[in-house]
Amino acid sequence: MSELVLTIGDKNLSSWSLRPWLLLRHAGIPFTEESIRLDQPETRKILADISPAGQVPFLKHKIDDQEITVWDTLAISEYINDQFPEKNLWPTDGAARAHARSICAEMHAGFTNLRNLWPMQFVREGMRHLSTGGVQRDVDRINDIWTDARSKFGTKSQIDDGFLYGTFSIADAMYAPVVSRLVTYGPVALSPLATAYRDKIQALPAMANWGDGAKAELDR
Numbered sequence: 001m002s003e004l005v006l007t008i009g010d011k012n013l014s015s016w017s018l019r020p021w022l023l024l025r026h027a028g029i030p031f032t033e034e035s036i037r038l039d040q041p042e043t044r045k046i047l048a049d050i051s052p053a054g055q056v057p058f059l060k061h062k063i064d065d066q067e068i069t070v071w072d073t074l075a076i077s078e079y080i081n082d083q084f085p086e087k088n089l090w091p092t093d094g095a096a097r098a099h100a101r102s103i104c105a106e107m108h109a110g111f112t113n114l115r116n117l118w119p120m121q122f123v124r125e126g127m128r129h130l131s132t133g134g135v136q137r138d139v140d141r142i143n144d145i146w147t148d149a150r151s152k153f154g155t156k157s158q159i160d161d162g163f164l165y166g167t168f169s170i171a172d173a174m175y176a177p178v179v180s181r182l183v184t185y186g187p188v189a190l191s192p193l194a195t196a197y198r199d200k201i202q203a204l205p206a207m208a209n210w211g212d213g214a215k216a217e218l219d220r
């Protein structure tokens with residue numbers, strides 16, 4: 001018996017939850033989803049009781065009578081990659097993989113202006129926000145990252161499905177919440193390669209599915 005259980009937060013709000021969820025869903029890896037409502041009076045206590053870091057997302061892998069818990073988005077992504085090597089969730093080319101790991105680390109540790117001033121509101125549209133200097137710097141850096149990855153690796157890979165490194169990878173999942181923010185708070189000027197990449201991710205069936213879930217949660 002082997003079962004993956006991913007615990008996530010509200011789909012409209014929880015950008016960190018979207019990342020491993022999209023990774024599993026788009027890669028076609030079966031998993032069970034559990035959800036905790038954030039920003040409720042009881043949220044802190046529930047998270048403190050069941051989540052190692054008191055946050056979502058976290059993953060439980062039940063294998064027979066053993067249970068492995070993994071938390072924090074990058075660690076969850078690495079664990080999924082280890083468990084399903086045939087999915088090639090890191091690019092197979094060494095230079096592309098080094099680039100992908102670098103931009104994932106950069107996303108994990110940075111972009112605080114974008115995160116704080118443009119919080120993910122997955123199903124809201126047309127929220128026009130002034131681009132303060134800090135947000136514009138983050139958007140410019142993301143534009144450079146996407147353009148660089150697509151021009152140096154994605155467009156040159158043997159199979160180019162339009163993802164950052166050609167085929168779907170952890171890096172695409174890590175940057176998916178940024179796509180949502182650019183749609184919600186845009187428009188912002190991007191290079192032609194970055195624009196095409198944003199539209200590619202926004203059009204993924206898994207993104208639509210997450211949006212349906214977010215709408216259903218808002219209606220409850």
Ligand SMILES: N[C@@H](CCC(=O)N[C@@H](CS)C(=O)NCC(=O)O)C(=O)O
Pocket residue numbers: 009013014015016017038044047054055056057071072073074
């Ligand atoms: N470094 C963590 C960040 C996770 C995080 O910030 N989760 C937020 C939701 S998006 C959370 O659990 N907030 C609830 C809280 O902190 O009380 C990761 O990479 O997974």
